[in-house]
Amino acid sequence: MIRLLLLILLVQALAGAADRPAEIRIGFATIGLQGQQRAALSPISTAHQLGLVDKAFAADGIRISWTFFKGAGPAVNEAIANGQLDVAWQGDLPAIVGRAGGLRTKIVAACGLRGNSYLVVPVASPAKSITDLVGKRIGMFKGTNLQLSVGKILAANHLTERDFRSINLDTSSGLAAMLAGEIDGLWGGLELHHLTNVGGVRILYDTRGADPVLTRQTHLLVTADFASAHPDLVQRLVDVVVRQAAWESDESHREELFRLWTESGFPIITFVSDFAGTALRDRQSPLIDPFLINQYRQSAATALAQKLIRTPVSIDGWFDPTYVERAVREQGLEKLWTTYGEDGKPVR
Amino acid sequence: MSRSTSILSLALLAIAAAPAADDIATLEQRIQVLEKSQKDLLDRIRSLLDSQVVQEDVQGVTNSLESFKYQYQRDRETKSPVSVRGITITGGLAARYAATNRSKTSAGADGKGGNANGTASANPAIVNGRNNTFDVAGAFVNFSGSLYRDYAEGRNLTFNLRFDGTPQTGAAIGNSFANLTNANVVYSPLPTTSQDIDRLTITLGQQTLPFGLEANTTEELRPVINSAQFVGATGVGRREIGLVFRGDFGITYDYGYNYRSSLISYNFGLVNGNGPNRADDNDYKDIIARVDVKLPTEYNSWLRELRLGVSYYHGRQVIAGATNAAGALLPGASTYYEGARKRYGLDLYYNHFPFGFTYEFVRSVDDVAAGSSTTERRGNSHTATLFYSFGSQFLASQRNVGAFDDYWPKTWQPFVRFDRWDPDIKISGNHTDIYTVGLNAFFAETTKAQLNLTHKREKLPSGAARPNTAGFITNEIIAQLQYGF
Numbered sequence A: 001m002i003r004l005l006l007l008i009l010l011v012q013a014l015a016g017a018a019d020r021p022a023e024i025r026i027g028f029a030t031i032g033l034q035g036q037q038r039a040a041l042s043p044i045s046t047a048h049q050l051g052l053v054d055k056a057f058a059a060d061g062i063r064i065s066w067t068f069f070k071g072a073g074p075a076v077n078e079a080i081a082n083g084q085l086d087v088a089w090q091g092d093l094p095a096i097v098g099r100a101g102g103l104r105t106k107i108v109a110a111c112g113l114r115g116n117s118y119l120v121v122p123v124a125s126p127a128k129s130i131t132d133l134v135g136k137r138i139g140m141f142k143g144t145n146l147q148l149s150v151g152k153i154l155a156a157n158h159l160t161e162r163d164f165r166s167i168n169l170d171t172s173s174g175l176a177a178m179l180a181g182e183i184d185g186l187w188g189g190l191e192l193h194h195l196t197n198v199g200g201v202r203i204l205y206d207t208r209g210a211d212p213v214l215t216r217q218t219h220l221l222v223t224a225d226f227a228s229a230h231p232d233l234v235q236r237l238v239d240v241v242v243r244q245a246a247w248e249s250d251e252s253h254r255e256e257l258f259r260l261w262t263e264s265g266f267p268i269i270t271f272v273s274d275f276a277g278t279a280l281r282d283r284q285s286p287l288i289d290p291f292l293i294n295q296y297r298q299s300a301a302t303a304l305a306q307k308l309i310r311t312p313v314s315i316d317g318w319f320d321p322t323y324v325e326r327a328v329r330e331q332g333l334e335k336l337w338t339t340y341g342e343d344g345k346p347v348r
Numbered sequence B: 001m002s003r004s005t006s007i008l009s010l011a012l013l014a015i016a017a018a019p020a021a022d023d024i025a026t027l028e029q030r031i032q033v034l035e036k037s038q039k040d041l042l043d044r045i046r047s048l049l050d051s052q053v054v055q056e057d058v059q060g061v062t063n064s065l066e067s068f069k070y071q072y073q074r075d076r077e078t079k080s081p082v083s084v085r086g087i088t089i090t091g092g093l094a095a096r097y098a099a100t101n102r103s104k105t106s107a108g109a110d111g112k113g114g115n116a117n118g119t120a121s122a123n124p125a126i127v128n129g130r131n132n133t134f135d136v137a138g139a140f141v142n143f144s145g146s147l148y149r150d151y152a153e154g155r156n157l158t159f160n161l162r163f164d165g166t167p168q169t170g171a172a173i174g175n176s177f178a179n180l181t182n183a184n185v186v187y188s189p190l191p192t193t194s195q196d197i198d199r200l201t202i203t204l205g206q207q208t209l210p211f212g213l214e215a216n217t218t219e220e221l222r223p224v225i226n227s228a229q230f231v232g233a234t235g236v237g238r239r240e241i242g243l244v245f246r247g248d249f250g251i252t253y254d255y256g257y258n259y260r261s262s263l264i265s266y267n268f269g270l271v272n273g274n275g276p277n278r279a280d281d282n283d284y285k286d287i288i289a290r291v292d293v294k295l296p297t298e299y300n301s302w303l304r305e306l307r308l309g310v311s312y313y314h315g316r317q318v319i320a321g322a323t324n325a326a327g328a329l330l331p332g333a334s335t336y337y338e339g340a341r342k343r344y345g346l347d348l349y350y351n352h353f354p355f356g357f358t359y360e361f362v363r364s365v366d367d368v369a370a371g372s373s374t375t376e377r378r379g380n381s382h383t384a385t386l387f388y389s390f391g392s393q394f395l396a397s398q399r400n401v402g403a404f405d406d407y408w409p410k411t412w413q414p415f416v417r418f419d420r421w422d423p424d425i426k427i428s429g430n431h432t433d434i435y436t437v438g439l440n441a442f443f444a445e446t447t448k449a450q451l452n453l454t455h456k457r458e459k460l461p462s463g464a465a466r467p468n469t470a471g472f473i474t475n476e477i478i479a480q481l482q483y484g485f
Helices: A002-019 A043-050 A052-058 A072-081 A092-100 A145-156 A171-179 A190-198 A224-229 A231-248 A251-264 A268-274 A290-305 A322-330 B003-017 B021-051 B055-079 B229-234
Strands: A023-028 A063-068 A087-091 A105-110 A118-122 A137-140 A165-168 A185-188 A201-206 A218-223 B087-104 B130-148 B157-167 B176-187 B199-207 B240-254 B259-271 B286-294 B306-320 B336-352 B355-370 B373-388 B411-422 B432-444 B447-460 B468-484
Touching: A023 A043, A023 A072, A043 A052, A043 A231, A043 A251, A052 A063, A052 A231, A072 A087, A072 A092, A087 A092, A092 A105, A092 A145, A092 A218, A092 A290, A105 A224, A105 A231, A105 A322, A118 A171, A118 A190, A137 A145, A137 A171, A145 A185, A145 A290, A171 A185, A171 A190, A171 A201, A185 A190, A190 A201, A190 A268, A218 A224, A218 A231, A224 A231, A231 A251, A231 A322, A251 A268, B130 B176, B229 B355, B229 B373, B229 B411, B240 B286, B286 B336, B306 B355, B336 B373
Parallel strands: A023 A063, A023 A087, A137 A165, A137 A185
Antiparallel strands: A087 A218, A105 A218, A118 A185, A118 A201, B087 B130, B087 B468, B130 B157, B157 B176, B176 B199, B199 B240, B240 B259, B259 B286, B286 B306, B306 B336, B336 B355, B355 B373, B373 B411, B411 B432, B432 B447, B447 B468
């Protein structure tokens, strides 16, 4: 009888090992400056930097492959659609468009919230507010999650894209165009803030301290196939992310965290300034709360209105908060992060 | 108050004010904390003092910058190519080995002249009994760049200049020429800064013809080493000089994948029709037109990259009058005629990673000299290719990832191809079929190794100079390394 039980256990163990993938393929919808394989701003990027995910799976002999896509969110979507990735970090709009196109994924954690948008102008520009640029040529990298954020910012200022001569330019082309005097302003993210330290441009508007609904959200997602085949591995991955998010939410780690992120190529002053006046725990929270879900719902509606997608896409069932909830519970972190309501106001 | 009383009072006061044992412990703890804080502060001050930038450091950085500026300027003047406008220089070369079961002889008339891979036609010096050879299939260098860049809307003016070096015919050793193949300027009258709007370019100069798939194809769609037979036989693969409009409309742009798809893509142009590097030989300007229709799908649709195209070329050509064996004009024949030169094309294209399929039909209609006048000759071609990719070479996302080393997604691509060319459909049993099976290995960014096995059956009718209704069979293996920079 004992031999039989041992045999069953052995077979089960072998079957479990056979089910495990030899590799988990994780993709980032970003890349460090000068093509460095480093990202910043999210707990998964720091976990990558510190080798925490690799360590968590090393005991099982599972290798982690990390890919940083220059093509950002759309490149991640292409890789997922062609079976090249199991896990990805990306922003809201590309994921929404991917879902509208039939990509089967699950968002398992928030992973970098309330990202800021910046509008920069040449140093010599006389403009003092967004409204001073009405009718002017403004560059923006359309199709990224920046576009949705800008749409909300303009709406909050009773403006639309049509009030400007909006030109689709990626960041590097946009900067070249602005420094050549061909455009009068450029929307962007952290990379523009970084350039204000270098010179040539100044910030005219940014979302620091503004209503959080104007900001940009990013997440960690897994393919539906991977989630259904390996829920235990997804949980282990989310455990690492939540533990790292807790560390990053500790204000005593602020300087150390920013210093780590400088490996992405940005100087520390960029992060210090971008995060000024913001609690770390609000930006590094992994919680899938009503605020996050509603942001994606609003973004899906905006994407449809702006014809970035052609058919309505449902957000229902896309988020799976169970992994984060379990990790938070087991790590005793229930009181660390604030749950925000749909309007961005704390609910507890 | 006496002195002794005062002393006593002070002693009592001191006793009363003296702290209890607990308080002493607390004070000691505070002192320890203060001492630690003091130590930390001193350490920090020392650290800050150590890291302070001093005048000597600034002077060192300044000196380094000056040295760098000098070295940069010197290298730029003495070691860097410099141009007035930014230029991108690219090039490529293909080296290969081919072996066939039919020996090549210079006589050729005995039917032994097998040259399925084209190596013999590329280098037909006198040969005897050759059945294998090393060969340089070709080399090119290409210059392209911007003549005017419109930063705001992308109405750019660009240029392209390309030279192709090919081995020359004849018995002389070592001959080769660098021929001018592309020489054109391209203007975009419509904005190009957005992906989701219509496009139009105008190309003036020497350029490829927008006819069908094969003549303009990339390696992704033509995995075979040699072009289909019709490309050379009908002349649609040669460069022409003229003015060609290329554009599209009905754009679907999938922002989730940066995938751009046009419902209609159109090409229209006027060219000399007399080939590259020479002026026209008649007053008629040949017309080239092509339209292809692609289903307006998003990236994830299984119909993505399904396209149907039609091409049309209408030209006039100068035809020398028919001559006898001695080279004299036949009685009643004119020295020259002007006849029609038409090409019709139909192509189907489906490239849905990792699977791909292309089919192309081409009909040629040419007036040819016959007796004392001309007659019409019609040729047909069918080309079909099927390929499959193992690896992610052809995914744009995978070609642009962050990597410290010389990373490139390695890909294996097996394929099969059928290629038939019938130069005159009025004559039955007068066509050549080439079956090819092969494998491409993409192992670096601009380098690939190719292996092709071909089976060629050349049927010649009973009236031909070397008739063979069953067909001459030539089997050949070609191994090629193609690399670019």
